[in-house]
Amino acid sequence: MKSKKLNRYAVLAAVLFFIGTLFPYAYAAADNSLKQLRTFVDVLEFVKENYVENTDTDKLITGAIKGVVGELDDFSQYLDPKDYKNLKNDTRGDFGGVGMRLQMVDGFVTVMSPMPGTPAFKAGVMPGDRVLFVDDQDIDGMPLDEAVDLMRGEAGSKVKITISRKNDKGEYKTQKDFVLKRERIVPEVVYYRMLNDQVGYLYMVDFSGHSTEEVKKALAALQKQGMKSLVLDLRFNPGGLLTGAVDIAKLFLQPDEMIVYTKGRKPEYYQEFKTSSKPAYPDLPMAVLVNQGSASASEIVSGALQDNERAFVVGQRTFGKASVQQVLPLSGGAGLRLTIAKYYTPSGRLIQRDYRDKTKADEGGILPDVEIPVPAEDEVKIFMQYNDIVYTPGKETPEMKFTAKDPVLDKAVEILTGKVSLEDAKAQSKKEAEERKAKKDAKKAKSDDKSASSSKDVKKDEKPAAKEAPKAEK
DSSP: OHHHHHHHHHHHHHHHHHHHHHOGGGTTTHHHHHHHHHHHHHHHHHHHHHSSSOOOHHHHHHHHHHHHHHTTOSSOEEEOHHHHHHHHTOOTTSEEEOOEEEEEETTEEEEEEEOTTSHHHHHTOOTTOEEEEETTEEOTTOOHHHHHHHHOOSTTOEEEEEEEEEOTTSOEEEOOOEEEEOEEEOOOOEEEEEOGGGEEEEEEOOBOTTHHHHHHHHHHHHHHTTOOEEEEEOTTOOOBOHHHHHHHHHTTSOTTOEEEEEEESSGGGOEEEEOOSOOSSSSOOEEEEEOTTOOTHHHHHHHHHHHTTSSEEEESOOOOOOEEEEEEEOGGGOEEEEEEEEEEOTTOOBOOOOTTOGGGTTSSSOOOSEEOOOOHHHHHHHHHHHHHHHOOTTSOOOOOOOOSOOHHHHHHHHHHTTSSOHHHHHHHHHHHHHHHHHHHHHHHHHHHHHHHHHHHHHHHHHHHHHHHHHHHHO
């Protein structure tokens, strides 16, 4: 009996140690959490003594830690020693894979965009697809990094991926498996060309280590071709390095202007990112294009240019991913990636969207000055035609033929060239947004009325049966 008590206290001490390692503030709240900790120890002991098979205490505690961190958000993660070592040795700019930029959305590993020219792109993987299985292994509930590691491998090897795709009714349907041959992935990040009326067009695929230099070269080339205004296209750009976002914003903003700032619970997590020198392009009229696939660094740049009134934004509300993670080493070679702060635009708008709270679907992200909803199937056509041209390894740039209608780009050019004033475009956008909301509310009200009516009919049908029952007994 004494031995059992000692074992119980040892387990409790171990739990306190692990929780204290993960969250230093847990000790201060130990009194309030003592009941929950005792319950946890009771469950652990009961499982160890009564579960149908032998259990590994270390694995059980590790699973509990992962559960604690997983309750926080989609980006915090407990890293076991192997994962933590891989993270430290990770070189994401050049690797063997299939070429998909991924993000965790609603608990699913979701394709933000397939990289142009890669196996995933050529096979027809689309933005918004959900990855369900990798080589028949169910990745439901798996951390994003672990799922990504399953898809990576030696160049030339093959991997089978099962996805689901949203149909016209908004339902996800499982598609035919993709069998992809891994390649050495070196993403192209910038594409540019001149449009009519001396409008320069620059499309950024992502914000990687060499994005800033490529953008500078593209802008210099466009300037030589007579560029008088610029469209910066960040659609389907999932972001990347914070330094890349800050450096791109510095090309256009005046000295001492705020780009973005971070704020967390602790004062030391407050950090400002401002411009310090004169910009290379201080007066170039600009439009920024965004959509639901624009995330992270894309949102920082578009939010900074919008808030500082340096550019107007056209398209759809962005993804809403802008949180700061810190990686902390833990005992035994493990690690913890914890969200410690969130990004805010210069005017104080929170970029991060709470995807776990469905009532906040219209919050977070960057809302364009001129909002233009585009059906998913049309956006895919636009995305495919642009990227077919962007990425042609070992070949000359093909003839530029754009057949898919692009209302977002067209509207930006109209405003830049003065065919439509920005004020008029904003007013029209606001009017259309109100009309869409009214239709949505009316549709919801109609659906609610129908449900209520159906419920009343059921109750009416039930009443006669209830009255007749006593008569039958007489």
